[in-house]
Amino acid sequence: MVAIQIRDVPEDVRDVLTRRARAKGQSLQAYLRDVVLREASFENNLAVLDSIAARRPGSAATGDDVLDALDRAREGRPGGAP
Template identity: 35%
Template sequence: MVNIQVRDVPEELRNTLAAEAKERGQSMQAYLLTLFEEAGRRTRAIAMLRRLDSMGGGYSGPGSDAVEEIAEQRAERDRRILGEA
């Protein structure tokens, strides 16, 4: 495994993430790793959909209603997680 260091994180964001980690019973490291894993899965899924589209798989791209709905739901979840709702 590799180490990742993120600099210049606003204190308010750090506190929000720490509070969420604590509420979940996780360390900050474990919680952030979960967020990275989720982002990685989304990135891989989008890449797969694009590959399918290039092969004529029927994916209509970012304008697709289903894709837009999923993106909106995930954005809302992320806002709740970060305490921005």
């Protein structure tokens, strides 16, 4: 794992994030880690959507194909499907 440091965060922003962390029963570090992981997981969603969009019109993709692709994308992210 790597460490990420963020400088020059306004105090009022830090205070808001601290309150959100407390509301979830988390430390600020744990809360921000979850935020960063969730943000990074959006990349998987974009890749799935790009893959679907790249299919030519009239392709044989079914709704099940789309759901399978989403399941595969979720498997690689925190909190995703088992």
